Amino acid sequence: MAFLSSFKSTFFIWFLVFSSCANHEKTKDDVAQTKVQAKDSVVQKPVKVxxxxxxxxxxxxxxxxxxxxxxxxxxxxxxxxxxxxxxxxxxxxxxxxxxxxxxxxxxxxxxxxxxxxxxxxxxxxxxxxxxxxxxxxxxxxxxxxxxxxxxxxxxxxxxxxxxxxxxxxxxxxxxxxxxxxxxxxxxxxxxxxxxxxxxxxxxxxxxxxxxxxxxxxxxxxxxxxxxxxxxxxxxxxxxxxxxxxxxxxxxxxxxPLENWTHETEYSLPIRPSPNLPNDKSINLYPCLGLFEGTNINAGRGTEFQFQRYGASFLDSTQYNFSYVPMPNFGSKHPKEEGKKCFGKDLSQIPRKTEVSLQWIIDSYMNANDKSLVFNTSGFTKHAGTALLQKQIEKGLTEEEIKATWQPQLEEFKKIRAKYLIY
CATH class of the missing domain: 3.40.50.12170 (Uncharacterised protein PF07075, DUF1343)
Incomplete structure (x- = not known):
């Protein structure tokens, strides 16, 4: 009986210890969860222009x-x-x-x-x-x-x-x-x-x-x-x-603005120009805007401006998407007007955080006649350099091309840092 009494007593003590530990862990989890909920409940103040x-x-x-x-x-x-x-x-x-x-x-x-x-x-x-x-x-x-x-x-x-x-x-x-x-x-x-x-x-x-x-x-x-x-x-x-x-x-x-930082996702309430109708077109504009210096259509003449690209002279066997540009608001005479354009729909891709060259490289590689792709003078003005067209024509990869940008980008970032307000 003494042994049984001692066992019960010892068991009770360990039960209290484990219960205490369990309650302690639960408390830490509760605190962590509370912090997450508090963070999620923080409301971004509206940006004041x-x-x-x-x-x-x-x-x-x-x-x-x-x-x-x-x-x-x-x-x-x-x-x-x-x-x-x-x-x-x-x-x-x-x-x-x-x-x-x-x-x-x-x-x-x-x-x-x-x-x-x-x-x-x-x-x-x-x-x-x-x-x-x-x-x-x-x-x-x-x-x-x-x-x-x-x-x-x-x-x-x-x-x-x-x-x-x-x-x-x-x-x-x-x-x-x-x-x-x-x-x-x-x-x-x-x-x-x-x-x-x-x-x-x-x-x-x-x-x-x-x-x-x-x-x-x-x-x-x-x-x-x-x-x-x-x-x-x-x-x-x-x-x-x-x-x-x-x-x-x-x-x-x-x-200055109020309640805005460079990481704030801001949706423009008014289209800034006729062919930038929504957030997706604005986000893709740095990438697809380079097509303005080519003979490839970048969605002008459709309701998905700068959210797609294509041309009648791209290899139709390489694409499962096509469209026909026609005159509309902001584009009285779009490139490839009335022609069936083969290309890609980009309207559902995630938000970009870099300039992508994959689509202009894709277009060049899949052109039936590569001499039709570039309007050299216009492309140089858009790119800011004659080198980019040459790099694409030579078959350099996106990674190889972007590596050549880095010295100038680092130099610019040093200058930029002096003038940032937000």
Whole structure:
């Protein structure tokens, strides 16, 4: 009996020990789970674009003659949990120009970039001067007779306000417009205020770097294809690196974003140009935009612009996807119009965090006549270098080509780091 009593006593003690340990482990698991739940429950504050932060710039406009560089993306959002939610309501935002006029700001003229003030013109289509039917303001085209504001166009202005949504790709021409406007302001002693907006491709830096001998309106500075900066950060870089003509400096003020970082996934509520209709097209634009320098269709003339590619001269036996480009909004005469194009649908691929060359290499390798692929002059301007076409034609792999970009990318990242705001 004594032995049995001792055994029971010992068993009871061990039971308490194991129970205590089990409860302790459970407590640690509970704490860990609580932390995960707490992390998941953190709500990302809505991004506030600079145009909405009127308190930071309106005093610089009061009592002055103002010129505004703007397009359809230049809006001020009304109260909502997110810009995307706001845009779902047709009255949930107002154009920057309309908002400033309502505040009795004296806007004297509006400068319109490629695609025009309302963003309806085709890529490369000339934009004419005119009058805005809603406000009666004179519209001055920066994609017509001149791409840089003239002294005459600036002489009656006290300040220029720039607010255009960029997508972070070098050959997207809005950053060239920004540079030429800054240049004109520097030459004519006019201050310029840039209202910052998120860069939907601001989460990485990649691609070939622009070479001086290949600069054009599709790339005016020695930056990579994808430069990972907001338009406000980039404006500061242009100014401080001496990239304006004559190494002049503009009297520049950048109004920053709120609640945004370079890792924030931001969905553009308004298409920035006619052929970038959604997040997927914008994310793939750095890769498929290179097709603009070829004879291959990149989805223009369909509802899936920059989400597919194809051509009638690609080997049909290598593809199980085809489509026929036809004239539509933003593409009056698409490449391969009316022809059955063989290629690939990329509308469902995961979000890109690098420039991919696999699709342009694929197209070249599967062309029935390889001489039909490249428009050499156009491709060099888009790539920023004549080397990329030669590398593809020689049969280099994507990895081999991208390895040649690295020295310039590392050098650029050092410069870029000086101007990052977020």
């Amino acid at each position: 600079a145009s909405n932060r009127t308190e930071l710039y309106v005093n610089d406009l009061i009592g002055k003659n103002v010129g505004v560089v703007a397009n359809q993306t230049s809006v001020i959002f009304k109260a909502a949990t997110s810009d995307k939610e706001a845009i779902s309501d047709s009255v949930a935002y107002t154009h920057l120009v309309d908002s400033l006029l309502a505040l009795n700001i004296k806007i004297k003229s509006v400068f319109a970039p490629e695609h025009g003030f309302r963003g309806a013109a085709d890529a490369g289509e000339k934009v004419n001067d005119g009058t805005d039917p809603k406000t009666g303001l004179p519209l001055i085209s920066l994609y017509g007779k001149n791409r840089k504001p003239t002294t005459e166009q600036l002489k009656n202005l006290d300040v220029v306000l720039f607010d255009i949504q960029d997508v972070g790709v070098r050959f997207y021409t809005y950053i060239a417009t920004l540079q030429l406007v800054m240049e004109a302001c520097a030459e004519n002693g006019k201050p310029i205020i840039v209202l910052d907006r998120p860069n939907p491709n601001g989460h990485y830096v990649d691609g070939p770097t622009m070479e001086k001998e290949n600069t054009s309106f599709l790339g005016m500075t020695p930056i990579p294809l994808v430069y990972g900066m907001t338009i406000g950060e980039y404006a500061t870089m242009i100014n401080e690196e001496g990239w304006l003509a004559g190494s002049k400096k503009a009297n520049l003020k950048v109004i």
